[in-house]
Amino acid sequence: MLKGRSLVDPEDFTLEELESIFELTKKIIENEKDFNDICHGKILATLFYEPSTRTRFSFEAAMLRLGGQVIGFSEPGSSSVAKGESLADTLRTVGAYADIIAMRHPNEGAPIHGLKYCPVPLINAGDGGHQHPTQTLTDLFTILDAHKRLNNLTIGCCGDLKFGRTVHSLLKAMSRYENVDFVLISPHELQIPDYLKEDLKRKNIKFQEEERLENVIDKLDVLYMTRVQKERFFNEADYVRLKDSYILDLEKLKNAKENLAILHPLPRVNEIKIEVDDDKRAWYFKQVKNGMFVRMGLIIKLLGVR
Amino acid sequence: MLEITSIKKGIVIDHIKPGMGLKIFEYLKLDKADYTVAFIMNASSKKYGRKDIIKIENTLDIDLNVLGFLDPNITVNIIENEKIIDKIKLAMPEYVEDIIKCKNPRCITTVEREITHRFKLVDEQNATYKCVYCDHIYKWE
Ligand SMILES: [Zn+2]
Numbered sequence: 001m002l003k004g005r006s007l008v009d010p011e012d013f014t015l016e017e018l019e020s021i022f023e024l025t026k027k028i029i030e031n032e033k034d035f036n037d038i039c040h041g042k043i044l045a046t047l048f049y050e051p052s053t054r055t056r057f058s059f060e061a062a063m064l065r066l067g068g069q070v071i072g073f074s075e076p077g078s079s080s081v082a083k084g085e086s087l088a089d090t091l092r093t094v095g096a097y098a099d100i101i102a103m104r105h106p107n108e109g110a111p112i113h114g115l116k117y118c119p120v121p122l123i124n125a126g127d128g129g130h131q132h133p134t135q136t137l138t139d140l141f142t143i144l145d146a147h148k149r150l151n152n153l154t155i156g157c158c159g160d161l162k163f164g165r166t167v168h169s170l171l172k173a174m175s176r177y178e179n180v181d182f183v184l185i186s187p188h189e190l191q192i193p194d195y196l197k198e199d200l201k202r203k204n205i206k207f208q209e210e211e212r213l214e215n216v217i218d219k220l221d222v223l224y225m226t227r228v229q230k231e232r233f234f235n236e237a238d239y240v241r242l243k244d245s246y247i248l249d250l251e252k253l254k255n256a257k258e259n260l261a262i263l264h265p266l267p268r269v270n271e272i273k274i275e276v277d278d279d280k281r282a283w284y285f286k287q288v289k290n291g292m293f294v295r296m297g298l299i300i301k302l303l304g305v306r
Numbered sequence: 307m308l309e310i311t312s313i314k315k316g317i318v319i320d321h322i323k324p325g326m327g328l329k330i331f332e333y334l335k336l337d338k339a340d341y342t343v344a345f346i347m348n349a350s351s352k353k354y355g356r357k358d359i360i361k362i363e364n365t366l367d368i369d370l371n372v373l374g375f376l377d378p379n380i381t382v383n384i385i386e387n388e389k390i391i392d393k394i395k396l397a398m399p400e401y402v403e404d405i406i407k408c409k410n411p412r413c414i415t416t417v418e419r420e421i422t423h424r425f426k427l428v429d430e431q432n433a434t435y436k437c438v439y440c441d442h443i444y445k446w447e
Contacts, residue, residue: 086419
């Protein structure tokens with residue numbers, strides 16, 4: 001049962017519980033109008049201690065499409081938080097008004113602390129560089145949408161794998177499924193952190209590290225693209241040598257599988273060429289929409305309105 | 307060796323690594339104790355060459371978790387009638403609260419008032435603890 005629960009870490013839910021959210025999400029997509037009044041009389045509070053317009057819109061649109069209402073702030077400067085109110089007190093107060101809370105916070109671990117005081121379900125909408133579980137749910141659902149399964153997949157992650165929070169969460173989440181292996185494509189200095197590597201080894205999960213996307217693109221069922229910023233490279237020579245390897249274009253896609261699913265947490269800058277957008281393997285805009293549907297499913301489950 | 311009067315009833319914390327004694331003194335808040343406490347630095351030891359010892363008279367209410375966390379090789383002797391009646395074997399506690407602070411500058415514990423600094427044991431062999439909030443591994447200095 002997910003009613004009354006909170007979502008702080010993607011691993012808070014069992015695979016069965018995730019499956020139940022994805023099943024419901026599918027139903028919502030198939031028959032959205034069956035759900036457009038299901039949260040009537042319910043209020044979602046979006047507490048955004050740092051701005052993230054996309055994520056906030058996604059939550060608010062999700063609640064509005066379920067017939068619920070939304071209160072909240074998009075930066076702490078406009079609220080009592082600016083007057084020095086503790087997180088504990090804010091959550092107790094807002095929890096008296098709202099039925100469910102989505103919180104974005106710059107400090108890592110804020111939602112774990114908040115759970116102790118929050119009288120209603122709390123959804124972590126991102127805590128610093130730590131977790132962003134609704135993005136992870138979105139990614140998993142989109143992979144499921146594209147491949148109709150979450151096991152037996154080869155997943156490529158490309159770009160800045162060192163600082164990319166979404167990639168870290170995806171690796172952890174996907175490594176819970178059977179026979180999933182990873183191809184980690186990045187410049188040497190932007191490989192995944194050692195603790196994550198140790199984690200994968202401990203769980204006996206196969207992974208390969210590779211510098212160039214074009215060398216491995218043919219193996220992949222999923223390609224998760226992230227941006228590599230120039231200033232993250234240690235030296236200019238490496239940047240010049242490798243920069244084009246992390247830009248996806250139609251030329252590279254020639255060698256890719258027919259049913260490859262290309263994902264990206266967005267916003268994109270130049271790491272996926274616009275020419276790729278019309279390819280049927282481009283799933284990133286569908287992924288955005290899935291993000292809203294998955295949040296609808298999550299809200300319904302946590303509120304227990306169905 | 308400098309002799310410190312043996313105690314009738316209380317606790318002797320022995321085999322403390324030299325230099326660690328003062329830290330333990332602080333963690334156990336013995337500076338604020340209203341009972342007799344003896345702190346011996348650099349006593350000779352078969353195990354370490356040198357060791358620190360703390361003797362506490364008349365109280366048995368000490369947070370042993372803290373000691374296990376700091377060094378599970380410390381021995382704790384319970385004294386009654388000037389005799390050791392119990393030797394306590396320390397273990398690394400699964401959780402430690404309000405002993406150490408998270409060093410991740412983005413951690414919620416650095417900004418929120420009245421928050422419990424809580425760490426979980428993740429690897430006993432390497433005495434590794436992680437912050438329960440942000441998952442950062444605690445590194446000993
Ligand atoms: Zn921390």
